[in-house]
Amino acid sequence: MDFRLTADQQLLRRSVREFAENEILPHVREWDEAQHFPTELVPRLGELGLLGIQVPDAYGGAAMSALDYCICIEELARVDPGVALSVAAHNGLCTAHILLFGSDAQKQKHLPRLARGEHIGAWGLTESTSGSDAAGMRTAAVRAGACWVLNGTKTFTTHGRVGQVMVVMAVTDKAAGSKGISAFIVEHGTPGMTPGKKEDKLGMRASDTSEVVFDNCRVPADALLGGEGQGFVGAMQVLDAGRIGIAALSVGLAQGAYEAALKYSQHRKAFGKTISAFQAIQWKLADTATRIEAARLLTYRAAYLKDTGASRTTMASSMAKLYASEIAVRAADDGVQIHGGYGFVKDYPAEKFFRDVKLTTIGEGTSEIQRLVIARQLLAR
Numbered sequence: 001m002d003f004r005l006t007a008d009q010q011l012l013r014r015s016v017r018e019f020a021e022n023e024i025l026p027h028v029r030e031w032d033e034a035q036h037f038p039t040e041l042v043p044r045l046g047e048l049g050l051l052g053i054q055v056p057d058a059y060g061g062a063a064m065s066a067l068d069y070c071i072c073i074e075e076l077a078r079v080d081p082g083v084a085l086s087v088a089a090h091n092g093l094c095t096a097h098i099l100l101f102g103s104d105a106q107k108q109k110h111l112p113r114l115a116r117g118e119h120i121g122a123w124g125l126t127e128s129t130s131g132s133d134a135a136g137m138r139t140a141a142v143r144a145g146a147c148w149v150l151n152g153t154k155t156f157t158t159h160g161r162v163g164q165v166m167v168v169m170a171v172t173d174k175a176a177g178s179k180g181i182s183a184f185i186v187e188h189g190t191p192g193m194t195p196g197k198k199e200d201k202l203g204m205r206a207s208d209t210s211e212v213v214f215d216n217c218r219v220p221a222d223a224l225l226g227g228e229g230q231g232f233v234g235a236m237q238v239l240d241a242g243r244i245g246i247a248a249l250s251v252g253l254a255q256g257a258y259e260a261a262l263k264y265s266q267h268r269k270a271f272g273k274t275i276s277a278f279q280a281i282q283w284k285l286a287d288t289a290t291r292i293e294a295a296r297l298l299t300y301r302a303a304y305l306k307d308t309g310a311s312r313t314t315m316a317s318s319m320a321k322l323y324a325s326e327i328a329v330r331a332a333d334d335g336v337q338i339h340g341g342y343g344f345v346k347d348y349p350a351e352k353f354f355r356d357v358k359l360t361t362i363g364e365g366t367s368e369i370q371r372l373v374i375a376r377q378l379l380a381r
């Protein structure tokens, strides 16, 4: 067992950190306030390989490992969790679904454009009446000759407005329950597909989130991704890996919140001392740093299992996502507390970490759902 990162991984961390600090940090507040998805950043993300992190060379990707992927997401989240969420959803949901289940023709068509950032990917599972209970979806796809016709509305879709290609889960056989759900690749601009309401969010405001409406949206037969009826099982497999990404995002966000609090505590004076001299503050810092290390290890372990060929990493992914997101919420909360009143205003980053972090215990399965997944795995042993 070797806990050290390789020289290449250390270099990767430094490069992504430098990019995030130089090219993202100066705009964080502006993008958050305007709720602006930074399309201007997309070409740079593409050049750096951050939009095809685990896509093989053959399809124009950076062919990195799951552990490398964690490092990239962590470093982006340390500076701007909203950008990290978009990068994670693009790579870990839409692109990953096509990579895992696409035919060679589908991969040749979509992966190079996604990896270069010419196309931003979206992924639609959630609907207004089915989030945690995703198999209860109502969006339907009906076969009509050589085509499929989609009707329904997806909610909370990351890149629902700014994306160019979307993987959509839809019911193709209602009687078959979750085994009657199929996945489709739909290109934005297809008649009958329109972005719906843009969500006005608490945090992660630089990441685009909206409804996507399908109204007699006709797609060709070759838009079917994976076999008919395999869309739900496929989506669960995509989420196994996606959750490692959200765990990494949580670790990076917690790291950013912690570093901001540490720095502030070494400058702010009260009662004639810097506040870092008070044991109450030191304990918060010590507990946060320890929890972050523990979350990082759980996250890297899940990535390691994926990299070493585990067919499913369900329990390890859910444990990493559950723990990392919950300790990140605590880290962001303690970060605000250490800043006192200055944690409550936008002049310091603590306030934004505090708003952004809540998504990590909700997106890609709430904490309650992670516990349910873990418990099911434990009881099935």
Ligand SMILES: Cc1cc2nc3c(=O)[nH]c(=O)nc-3n(C[C@H](O)[C@H](O)[C@H](O)COP(=O)(O)OP(=O)(O)OC[C@H]3O[C@@H](n4cnc5c(N)ncnc54)[C@H](O)[C@@H]3O)c2cc1C
Binding pocket: 089, 093, 122, 123, 124, 125, 126, 128, 130, 131, 132, 133, 155, 156, 157, 158, 159, 201, 204, 209, 359, 362, 363, 364, 365, 366, 367, 368, 369, 372
């Ligand atoms: C910013 C953002 C981006 C997102 N991006 C995407 C995306 O790109 N694609 C996509 O498909 N979805 C996306 N989502 C949706 C997200 O995955 C869902 O919001 C999440 O799965 C929860 O579903 P819900 O909101 O319907 O909550 P609900 O399922 O209604 O849950 C409400 C509460 O009930 C609890 N609960 C539900 N069932 C159980 C149970 N069996 N046991 C115990 N507690 C339970 C939940 O944990 C939660 O606390 C996004 C959401 C947000 C906020």
